[in-house]
Amino acid sequence: MTLDFSAAQHLIHELFAALKPTEALFVEIASESSQFIRFNRARVRQIGMVEDTVITLRLQSHQRTASSSFPYSGAVDLAAALDFLTQLRSETEQLPVDPYLVPPTDTGSIQETYMGRLPDPDSVVETILRPVQDLDFVGIYSGGTIARGSFNSAGQAHWFATETFCLDYSLFTTTGKAVKNSYAGTHWDSATYQAQIEGDRQQLAQLEQPPRQLAPGRYRTYFAPAAVAELVGMLSWGAVSEAAYRQGGSALAKLREGATLSPLFSLQEDFTGGTVPRFNADGDIAPPRLALIERGKLQTFLISRRTAQEYKLVANGANRQETLRSPLVLPGTLPEREALAALDTGLYVGNLHYLNWSDRPGGRITGMTRYACFWVEKGKIVAPIADLRFDDSLYEFWGSHLEALTDTPVWIANTDTYERRSLGGITVPGMLVKAFQFTL
Structure with a gap:
């Protein structure tokens, strides 16, 4: 017990x-x-x-x-x-x-x-x-x-x-x-x-079909929730942290300086699902919901009590690392069953891996497609694709190039079991991007 x-x-x-x-x-x-x-x-x-x-x-x-x-x-x-x-x-x-x-x-x-x-x-x-x-x-x-x-x-x-x-x-x-x-x-x-x-x-x-080899370039792309969760997870690596911003290392610094993302994109910490505690190791209590980005505009970074002490700010219940604990990307209006039809012709990306910042100040993320990723024509999957490397900026795929988010958010659990079962996860919808940069 x-x-x-x-x-x-x-x-x-x-x-x-x-x-x-x-x-x-x-x-x-x-x-x-x-x-x-x-x-x-x-x-x-x-x-x-x-x-x-x-x-x-x-x-x-x-x-x-x-x-x-x-x-x-x-x-x-x-x-x-x-x-x-x-x-x-x-x-x-x-x-x-x-x-x-x-x-x-x-x-x-x-x-x-x-x-x-x-x-x-x-x-x-x-x-x-x-x-x-x-x-x-x-x-x-x-x-x-x-x-x-x-x-x-x-x-x-x-x-x-x-x-x-x-x-x-x-x-x-x-x-x-x-x-x-x-x-x-x-x-x-x-x-x-x-x-x-x-x-x-x-x-x-569909994976039994011969893979389609695609040349580097920008492609219209639909990201399934599991792939979106990988991108959102990168924000814990020096993006939503107030300390990272103060020390010159935040990938979202441009939002503090006046830039905006798409009005379709809103990010919260949401503790109402009951999968992770609102309190942190220092005993600070986060609000049930904390808006970080609302309709493309930055509302706040995550502020721990230590960062608040150092920079004379007010803490908002963040953990010491100022990482996301229960992130939610608010859904959009695209019916999930119509995602491929809305994509029309382009890439369906089911999973991503090996993500890292290629230019953190510029918000650029690099990584690879993985597992079930397909080439789609006229709303129908026609072939799997050979693995591709991507390199693109969140100011584009969550900014000017974001076309739609699906209406059904999915909870992608944290599956880590190092030392013990992990709590929480990432709740995200699918995402349609009008042009996403694949480099290799």
């Missing part, structure tokens, strides 16, 4: 009681109870449960700070937790003063629990494999409860728990080409999953 709020409170009370008058303490808790299943050739290759809780202590003393993390399995680990606190005391004495250290405050606490409807753990294998038994199906399913806690010695006590699932998978042709997709959320719906697999089957059959 995940660590619950009452058990966490007991541990926190003992740690705070051990503090000296000159000390302040932050305590972060990451806990999960997850089922993992690995599939290969539509068969189970590995299955198991993970019960895991990690606690991170961050001690402040005399304008210095040190932190340490350790696994926690119950009350028997309280003595170990107090030992870690003693070690941190010793470390802080040897560290330099941090001029922008912000002490803990109590501005109110929140406790939020979101219940989902996950597949029955005893029948989830059959539920997943029934529609793909005749296919070369490879993937990983993860599902269960994830909890996060953030406490400080000023009295703040945040708790968040959610039930989510994610099936991240690929379907392969006999020649090794693949359609990659994912199905994730808080409420499993077998009809939705079945319909998604049927769409994947159609693309899989």
Whole structure:
């Protein structure tokens, strides 16, 4: 089981009681109870449960700070937790003063629990494999409860728990080409999953056609939600951060200086879906929705409490890295079923990878097409394409070249499982761009 709020409170009370008058303490808790299943050739290759809780202590003393993390399995680990606190005391004495250290405050606490409807753990294998038994199906399913806690010695006590699932998978042709997709959320719906697999089957059959070789140039392009999510994810790499802007490294700096994107493009942090907590490791609470770009115009960058301290600003609940945690690109009016017809002739891009900034001040992103990408003529897929490299500016594909966004946003879950299951994801519609630059 995940660590619950009452058990966490007991541990926190003992740690705070051990503090000296000159000390302040932050305590972060990451806990999960997850089922993992690995599939290969539509068969189970590995299955198991993970019960895991990690606690991170961050001690402040005399304008210095040190932190340490350790696994926690119950009350028997309280003595170990107090030992870690003693070690941190010793470390802080040897560290330099941090001029922008912000002490803990109590501005109110929140406790939020979101219940989902996950597949029955005893029948989830059959539920997943029934529609793909005749296919070369490879993937990983993860599902269960994830909890996060953030406490400080000023009295703040945040708790968040959610039930989510994610099936991240690929379907392969006999020649090794693949359609990659994912199905994730808080409420499993077998009809939705079945319909998604049927769409994947159609693309899989189209991948059997000889690939079309395309010359470098600008092409009319439709980006499926998974590809749009990759582009939006790049904004966490030095674009939406106030600190990055102040230090001269923001890809969106031109928006602060008066440039605009298309009025079709609006970006928010949206925490109302219940997949990621509104509080951060410092205990700051973000609003349920925070508009970053509204109808092409910059509203705000993400501002952490440290950045606010350094530049005398007001923080808006951002994490220390000032990265997107629950981004939402607002949908448009193009019906999803009419996307290929609206594209008419051009490229359908299902996935992207290897993204990086090629010119961050200019907002230019480079990367590669991947998996199911096709050449389309008169609204019909006619052939897969050989992989292409692209290099284009967000001031164009989200600016003057953005033609339409679909009316159905899709949640693309964060599938990372380094150390633990990740929270959150990116919610985006499909995107039609009138001219997108492919370079190789």
